[in-house]
Amino acid sequence: MKRNGLLITLMAFLAFTWVLFNGGALGTAKADAKEALKAAFIYVGPIGDLGWSWEHDTGRKMLETEFGDKVKTTYIESVPEGPDAARVIRQYAQQGYKVIFATSFGYMDPMLEVARDFPGVYFEHCSGFKTAPNMSTYFGRMYQPRYLSGIVAGKMTKTNIIGYVAAFPIPEVIRGINAFTLGARSVNPKAQVRVVWTNTWFDPVKEREAAVALLDAGADMISQHQDTTEPQKAAKERGLMSIGYDSDMRGFVGDSVLVSPVWNWGSYYVTTVKAILNGTWKTHQYWGGLKDGIVKLSEYSPRVPQAVKDLVAAKQQEMTNGTWDVFYGPIKDQNGKEVVAAGGKLSDPDMLNMSYFVEGVIGKAGK
Amino acid sequence: MIELITSLMAITLRSGASLIYATVGEIYTERSGILNLGIEGMMLMSAVTSFATVYHTGSLFLGILMAMLVGGAMASIHAFLSITMRANQVVSGLSITLFGSGMASFLGQRLGPESNKGYLVGLVGAKFEPIAIPFLSKLPIIGAIFNQDILTYIVYLLLPAGWYYLYKTRNGLNLRAVGENPQTADAMGINIAKVRYLYTILGGMLVGIGGAHLSLSYAPGWTENITGGRGWIVIALVIFSMWNPARAVWGAILFGGINAVQFRLQASGTTIPAAYLNMLPYLATIFVLVILTWWEALSKRVGAPSALAKSYMREDK
Numbered sequence: 001m002k003r004n005g006l007l008i009t010l011m012a013f014l015a016f017t018w019v020l021f022n023g024g025a026l027g028t029a030k031a032d033a034k035e036a037l038k039a040a041f042i043y044v045g046p047i048g049d050l051g052w053s054w055e056h057d058t059g060r061k062m063l064e065t066e067f068g069d070k071v072k073t074t075y076i077e078s079v080p081e082g083p084d085a086a087r088v089i090r091q092y093a094q095q096g097y098k099v100i101f102a103t104s105f106g107y108m109d110p111m112l113e114v115a116r117d118f119p120g121v122y123f124e125h126c127s128g129f130k131t132a133p134n135m136s137t138y139f140g141r142m143y144q145p146r147y148l149s150g151i152v153a154g155k156m157t158k159t160n161i162i163g164y165v166a167a168f169p170i171p172e173v174i175r176g177i178n179a180f181t182l183g184a185r186s187v188n189p190k191a192q193v194r195v196v197w198t199n200t201w202f203d204p205v206k207e208r209e210a211a212v213a214l215l216d217a218g219a220d221m222i223s224q225h226q227d228t229t230e231p232q233k234a235a236k237e238r239g240l241m242s243i244g245y246d247s248d249m250r251g252f253v254g255d256s257v258l259v260s261p262v263w264n265w266g267s268y269y270v271t272t273v274k275a276i277l278n279g280t281w282k283t284h285q286y287w288g289g290l291k292d293g294i295v296k297l298s299e300y301s302p303r304v305p306q307a308v309k310d311l312v313a314a315k316q317q318e319m320t321n322g323t324w325d326v327f328y329g330p331i332k333d334q335n336g337k338e339v340v341a342a343g344g345k346l347s348d349p350d351m352l353n354m355s356y357f358v359e360g361v362i363g364k365a366g367k
Numbered sequence: 368m369i370e371l372i373t374s375l376m377a378i379t380l381r382s383g384a385s386l387i388y389a390t391v392g393e394i395y396t397e398r399s400g401i402l403n404l405g406i407e408g409m410m411l412m413s414a415v416t417s418f419a420t421v422y423h424t425g426s427l428f429l430g431i432l433m434a435m436l437v438g439g440a441m442a443s444i445h446a447f448l449s450i451t452m453r454a455n456q457v458v459s460g461l462s463i464t465l466f467g468s469g470m471a472s473f474l475g476q477r478l479g480p481e482s483n484k485g486y487l488v489g490l491v492g493a494k495f496e497p498i499a500i501p502f503l504s505k506l507p508i509i510g511a512i513f514n515q516d517i518l519t520y521i522v523y524l525l526l527p528a529g530w531y532y533l534y535k536t537r538n539g540l541n542l543r544a545v546g547e548n549p550q551t552a553d554a555m556g557i558n559i560a561k562v563r564y565l566y567t568i569l570g571g572m573l574v575g576i577g578g579a580h581l582s583l584s585y586a587p588g589w590t591e592n593i594t595g596g597r598g599w600i601v602i603a604l605v606i607f608s609m610w611n612p613a614r615a616v617w618g619a620i621l622f623g624g625i626n627a628v629q630f631r632l633q634a635s636g637t638t639i640p641a642a643y644l645n646m647l648p649y650l651a652t653i654f655v656l657v658i659l660t661w662w663e664a665l666s667k668r669v670g671a672p673s674a675l676a677k678s679y680m681r682e683d684k
């Protein structure tokens with residue numbers, strides 16, 4: 001009994017310290033090559049989310065295949081936004097990491113604070129707007145592939161009600177909903193998009209419940225802006241179709257996911273690291289679109305007819321050529337008021353601050 | 368309207384079931400005087416191990432068994448620390464949650480098949496299917512009650528049985544005595560440590576089933592942090608139920624149903640700010656706490672076990 005007790009106490013103690021010191025999972029460190037460029041990635045969620053963090057990690061792995069032992073990467077999962085992030089970023093900078101990618105909006109201020117103290121380190125922040133001489137921002141025009149996925153949804157809905165499970169009422173999400181709705185209504189003026197806010201990025205059970213509520217309200221197609229695959233699974237269980245997001249969710253859910261607008265961070269990561277290796281890196285605010293390859297549409301499910309694919313391909317061509325973009329007028333808001341006149345278009349700052357829904361969205365943007 | 372209520376019933380029952388398992392488990396643990404804050408971690412561990420078991424063996428029964436085993440094992444760590452070592456129960460419980468959440472994520476990346484690089488995420492395994500009871504399941508509104516999976520049917524038995532055992536049997540009386548006044552119970556010849564071990568581990572097993580309900584029935588499959596804080600809701604629910612298993616059902620309906628209601632309101636286009644509805648269960652919990660503090664006569668009858676979170680030693684006088 002005595003010895004047993006000691007063993008269990010020891011185990012509990014070890015477990016406790018293990019969690020304390022890691023705060024999440026351990027990163028992988030590849031065997032050291034001499035003078036390899038060390039790159040660190042900070043993720044807001046677990047890689048196992050199959051969505052946001054998973055896609056960034058896919059980008060990280062692309063660095064390893066592209067550069068071999070010239071680049072050594074590491075990552076840390078589930079780092080809370082805020083002061084904890086500053087500690088993690090600082091630690092990497094002190095350990096000699098040359099470039100640090102922070103992949104969530106809330107890492108912006110902590111990163112800026114650390115960047116001031118380490119002029120020799122390159123800081124890369126995803127989805128923010130603050131820069132420094134050694135700190136850049138990067139993001140993608142996800143609204144472009146979202147519009148394309150809207151075309152698919154608009155063509156393939158039968159009840160003309162599309163459910164949209166949305167995370168938080170911030171411009172990024174609102175922009176995505178609007179682009180999706182514009183896409184759907186460009187081919188099906190009767191389509192409406194119903195929005196339910198979950199106020200979570202990652203809560204599998206809640207997100208599923210939200211999707212079920214939308215299905216009960218008559219939706220026969222589910223789209224989402226979340227980091228899990230639960231809304232798509234909920235649709236599948238009713239024999240209905242869905243649009244994915246983040247990563248090609250067909251692999252995790254099945255053919256009921258018609259298509260997914262996806263991130264392709266690897267293309268940006270490779271370019272950035274190349275610039276650092278060549279000594280040509282300069283601070284920048286990067287907002288790439290379809291034509292840069294940072295965002296794209298995944299492969300289609302076999303259920304999507306060729307005619308729909310052709311429609312999408314034509315629009316995609318216009319966007320990659322730069323002859324047309326999603327927020328070109330005329331566009332009306334939810335209440336029928338014109339927000340973009342015919343012949344006009346929204347500027348980047350307008351898009352980045354978007355806070356209203358376009359015509360065809362049922363739901364409330366903002367509080 | 369009837370359709371709406373019927374679908375609300377169905378979703379509330381399904382989302383409430385895992386809360387009820389864990390709440391009844393924690394009520395039993397707390398009734399013995401042990402406060403276990405490790406529920407979140409225990410639910411996560413049970414969810415991941417039970418799903419892995421079902422994925423590899425195909426047997427739902429083994430999955431539930433595994434969940435009970437893991438839940439019980441983690442509870443026994445807490446029992447050892449807080450009963451035998453007389454450690455601070457809050458610290459011990461919190462460390463179990465921290466350990467459990469980290470370990471569950473870790474296992475989620477190791478217990479999967481070779482073909483999926485060891486990841487469990489994204490895999491589809493067997494799950495509990497609803498069994499419709501003939502005739503009864505066709506009734507409007509209450510039909511949903513009779514079209515559930517077996518885990519939910521067991522809940523219908525668990526609630527009255529949990530209440531009966533606690534209030535109407537000798538063992539239940541002993542359990543309540545240990546939680547209220549261990550000195551007297553000890554003098555009556557009840558083995559305090561034995562009772563506390565027993566119900567902490569039993570409670571852990573029920574919490575384990577609650578975790579397995581998530582990964583095998585409600586949101587089938589494993590995703591990291593599948594509980595999304597439900598382990599903490601359970602702690603609030605225990606207070607809300609005023610430590611009575613029978614009352615757990617109202618709390619579970621309130622906590623489980625509120626999301627379903629507010630999402631439906633949003634989907635239908637009406638816009639009561641979601642935040643208000645989300646606050647409701649927690650406001651109710653605070654309300655119960657305040658009432659119990661103010662109204663001493665009531666708190667004597669239905670309040671927290673007096674010896675909750677206090678370790679017992681015979682020499683303590």
